[in-house]
Amino acid sequence: MGGVLRADPLWVETFTGLRMNQFKRLVRVVRERGGQGPGKGRGRGRPWCLALPEQVLLVAVYYRTNLTMRQLAPLFGICPATVCRIIQRLGPLLALEPAPRPAEAAERLWIVDGTLIPVRDRTVGASSKNYHFSANVQVIIDADTRLVMATGRPAPGNKVDAQVWRDSGLPAQCQNVTVLADGAYFNTGLVVPHRRRAGKALLRAQEEDNAEHRRVRARIEHAFARMKNYKILRDCRQKGSGLHHAVQAVAHMHNLALTA
Template sequence: MAGVITASEPSWIVPFTGLSPRQFGRLVTVLRREGADVVRRGRPWSLPLEDRALLVAAYWRTNLAMRQLAPLFGVSKSAADRIIDHLGPMLALQPRKRFARDTVLIVDGTLVPTRDHAVAERSKNYRYSTNHQVVIDADTRLVVVVGRPLPGNRNDCKAWEESGAKAAVGMTMTIADGGYPGTGLVMPHRRRKGEDLPVWKEAHNKSHKKVRARVEHAFARMKTWKILRDCRLKGDGVHHAMLGIARLHNLALAG
């Protein structure tokens, strides 16, 4: 059957990937170099690599069920599922391994409603969710680390270490909100009951809030991907989706 959506028509690329056709072309080239299009044993892929990458992005963007998504690309439900399982992990962001001495990072946790209850727990949004620790570069606003997902009832100060985000950034200066006590991260000053903060602490908090607004902006851009509002993927699927969306976010932001 013939598909409606194809990467050969550039007008489909921007709304589903957030990338220009040129950026998307570079991404496909990198995926091909990394082995995403290597001939494998068994049934051959029913779509070229460009369309497979677009299908994965379209799934993350729209969160359509397989029976809805597959006909748009002219493939079966099982083929669409195999494409997502195979290419999703290959689109994943690779965490930055080294940071310049003067780098400043910002960390925050975000909850992703997740239907796989084996990896999710009820959280403060009253839904089964996973907690994802996301670290961005304060200067470039690029995502540099996404920790492994933890049950949504895990508080941020524990998730910071248990997700692997702490180990990934090492000793690099990292800013966080007030939900990370005892972690050694740079947090805003708290006012004691019945006391006012000194002027210098108020000024520090104001500066801290201004810098942290950048991670909120990054989250706002990433949450436009509807799969992060109700993830149907099982097991590591939510982690791969988060990493893949972070990579596409970085590509679009970097131009």
């Protein structure tokens, strides 16, 4: 029995949240990164049973719906083992492209925050404040464009944002850029709200600064909400680097949805 889903506009837009032109850009990126695989003119090996667009669609549908391998298999007319192999092979190729350094870096405003993602892999996550076994993932967005600029590798969810930020390697990517953060990033060199001291109220100007800070910083919460439309970020069953690849792929698709 053949599969139901094919890379045509109806299924692409319904199951991935991307328009067809955005999906084609995603397929092109995967092809340029070597996703075409074995076949005529591409080295030895048996060709995949699905064409590359269907393979990319499968991975995007998996991240969007978080269906199991057994549920995805009949939709594409393949076995669960093949679904697993396609996801493991193409997942890293959907990763977010490194953000180019803006020409006017000193004039840009980025926002950073961490989000907790429930995971099943006990080597990646930890019991955290959302009452789940979760991983902390740091995400940077551009305040003007709302595009994801970079994401950090997942850390156990019981670590505070400031510690995860310092260990993520992301500070090196933010040199000469103003980065906004919440109060959890105190003493990290980022722009954080004014702190209320014990027994001492904030000045009116400081209260106004904090209100503006909250208004701008809310944009990253909106970005998290859009990214978590991909249900893989609500309950990730992937092991090892699977969560990192999923976050990177979702960030890539989130950016495509905003720009294409």
